[in-house]
Amino acid sequence: xxxxxxxxxxxxxxxxxxxxxxxxxxxxxxxxxxxxxxxxxxxxxxxxxxxxxxxxxxxxxxxxxxxxxxxxxxxxxxxxxxxxxxxxxxxxxxxxxxxxxxxxxxxxxxxxxxxxxxxxxxxxxxxxxxxxxxxxxxxxxxxxxxxxxxxxxxxxxxxxxx
Numbered sequence: 200x201x202x203x204x205x206x207x208x209x210x211x212x213x214x215x216x217x218x219x220x221x222x223x224x225x226x227x228x229x230x231x232x233x234x235x236x237x238x239x240x241x242x243x244x245x246x247x248x249x250x251x252x253x254x255x256x257x258x259x260x261x262x263x264x265x266x267x268x269x270x271x272x273x274x275x276x277x278x279x280x281x282x283x284x285x286x287x288x289x290x291x292x293x294x295x296x297x298x299x300x301x302x303x304x305x306x307x308x309x310x311x312x313x314x315x316x317x318x319x320x321x322x323x324x325x326x327x328x329x330x331x332x333x334x335x336x337x338x339x340x341x342x343x344x345x346x347x348x349x350x351x352x353x354x355x356x357x358x359x360x361x
Contacts, residue, residue: 207321209238209307211259213314218263218288234299234314236322238307250304254328255311260321261293275346284341295320298328 213234236257238246249255266289272278273285282290295316302310309325 205260205323207239207260207323208242208325209236209322211236211257211314211316211318211320211322213316213318213320215314215317218317232314233302233310233312236309236311236325238309238322240307243307246304246307246309249309249325249327250301252301252327252329254298255301255309256326256328256333257295257297257299257311257316257322258324258326259295259297259316260323261288261290261295262319262321263317264288264290264293267291267293276342278342280342294323298333 211234214232267282268289269282270279271282271285271287271289273280273287288295297313297315299314300312302312304310
């Protein structure tokens with residue numbers, strides 16, 4: 200298989216310097232301070248019209264991830280699961296995604312709420328969150344159905360993975 204490489208388009212600035220400080224998911228990051236995505240000047244024109252969206256999807260590189268194991272014990276369970284059934288940052292390709300609330304765009308800086316990533320995380324891409332495309336009313340949650348039989352709403356836990 201052919202090798203793939205990416206260059207960061209910017210860097211994420213957050214309040215979190217250690218993984219144990221971070222919320223386990225962006226939707227649970229109720230107490231995070233506003234964060235900033237600093238975009239390389241080369242990509243400044245690509246931010247045109249982004250400020251019209253309430254939420255964006257950040258795609259980033261888990262720059263502090265450890266070597267992956269195909270079976271891991273996630274933060275929210277006592278049992279181990281396959282890497283592709285959990286959201287651990289320690290993956291074959293350590294890529295993260297977060298849906299965050301867009302506050303404003305000023306020059307090459309994107310201000311956002313609900314950060315769940317480490318400070319100085321390399322940013323790979325930004326996509327607009329479009330409810331008609333990205334929202335699902337219902338779905339099965341595999342092993343998480345026994346952890347959260349109803350909804351995950353209202354949980355404010357921290358940890359490094361789900």
